[in-house]
Amino acid sequence: xxxxxxxxxxxxxxxxxxxxxxxxxxxxxxxxxxxxxxxxxxxxxxxxxxxxxxxxxxxxxxxxxxx
Numbered sequence: 001x002x003x004x005x006x007x008x009x010x011x012x013x014x015x016x017x018x019x020x021x022x023x024x025x026x027x028x029x030x031x032x033x034x035x036x037x038x039x040x041x042x043x044x045x046x047x048x049x050x051x052x053x054x055x056x057x058x059x060x061x062x063x064x065x066x067x
Contacts, residue, residue: 001020005013021027
């Protein structure tokens with residue numbers, strides 16, 4: 001990941017970096033890796049995330065098609 005610093009404006013570059021990291025999911029990944037997660041818990045979490053994503057897609061599709 002790369003962020004350009006323009007006109008020695010480090011604060012703005014730091015904000016851009018944080019936003020990029022947030023979008024990539026780096027902070028969530030770091031939080032998840034703080035503690036050990038059992039494989040069964042990992043599978044359950046990933047399944048729940050997949051269901052959440054699928055429902056979100058359905059919700060967006062329904063909203064777009066006007067049901």
